Amino acid sequence: MEDTTPQDDAVQHAGGAAGEPAEPGPVTASETSPERPWPLHRLSENLKLHIERAPATWIEGQLIEFKNNRGNVYMTMRDLDQEVSLPLAAWRNVAAGIDPTVQQGSRVVARVKPNFWLKAGRLSMNVLEMKPVGLGDLLARVELLRRSLAEEGLTSPARKRPLPVLPGVIGLITGRDSDAMKDVLRNTHLRWPAAVFEVREVAVQGTDAPRQVAAALAELDADPTVEVIVIARGGGALEEVVLPFSDEALVRAVAAAGTPVVSAIGHEADRPVLDDVADLRASTPTDAAKRIVPDAAQEALGLAHARERMAAAVERRVRGEAEALAALRSRPVLAHPHVMVDARAEDLGRWRERARVSLGHRLARESDAVAALRARVRALSPQQTLDRGYAVVQHAGRVVRRADEVSPGSHLDILVAAGRLEADVTDTHTPTDPEDA
Structure with a gap:
């Protein structure tokens, strides 16, 4: 060594x-x-x-072997979750105090101490005390787990996911050739004949049931085509229905699943912890079938009723529009539309005549005003002044207004009414009295 x-x-x-x-x-x-x-x-x-220095230890498991040999009891205990077994021995003085209800298949707790038998080199566990785990104790553990999960929020309605309206593939975890499986398949296909199932048959009672159900759940949850998973089991004894489906590892696996899970365990009165963490609780496997798919007959009837309502609504709408159109057509303006046109034509003729007369009067008045203005402008025109015999005298491009502005010999440009004259100044006379100018 x-x-x-x-x-x-x-x-x-x-x-x-x-x-x-x-x-x-x-x-x-x-x-x-x-x-x-x-x-x-x-x-x-x-x-x-x-x-033998190891202290005595309390352990829990299920007795898969129980043999009484002249007062000494030889047993094999198996773990509740794993494939692990251990031989136990209760000598006569201890075996006499074991509860008479303890037998093969019982779930027990025992205080054991290891013992090594020198002659055979065999390790065994000597039982110092053994007690059956009663149903009341197990149910108390279930309620304790239920409260613990509730405190973690795993049973909250807010985290539950809705089921698909019409799942493409339905995962089903149930017992081998069980009535629950038959109920789910039969009732689902009665409601929706095209439903497709992916079935996993596992143990649904006994100590190995939680592990097998959890393994099947993990397999179906990993399948992307599976849109909803149903865990179904028929009725039975309370410990057979409630306890396996209240296993902590199983219910936590259901809570962590990415696919919606439907719990259909036992009957209405049965309430395993799985019901609380599942996304939907069905009272029975038959009820689960009603929850996961719609009823094809009812859907067809609903479509027929909807079609009838739509047809009736269309008819009512068409009838109402036809009545409204008839009412419009019966009005005088539509029955004899030319009457309105004739009346408006007469009005238009009168307005045109009034406009023509009014415009003629206005044009005449404005023509007279223009003629008067023209006469006034012409009277003020320099040409009129020239026509009256006046002339415009310019010297070096400037108009001559006074005689002293030029001198003898200056060249003048004279503008008359018709034409121009040129002249030279021979002499100038400047008036001394402004009035003479």
């Missing part, structure tokens, strides 16, 4: 544990060799001393 396990440290000091002198040879396990081995009894004695 190599000096690598915790047992070796205990074995190193086991030689003198009983107060006897150590035998010749290696004192510790690490000192042994092919040339200096321990006797077999030495190892067995050291193992016995080491193992």
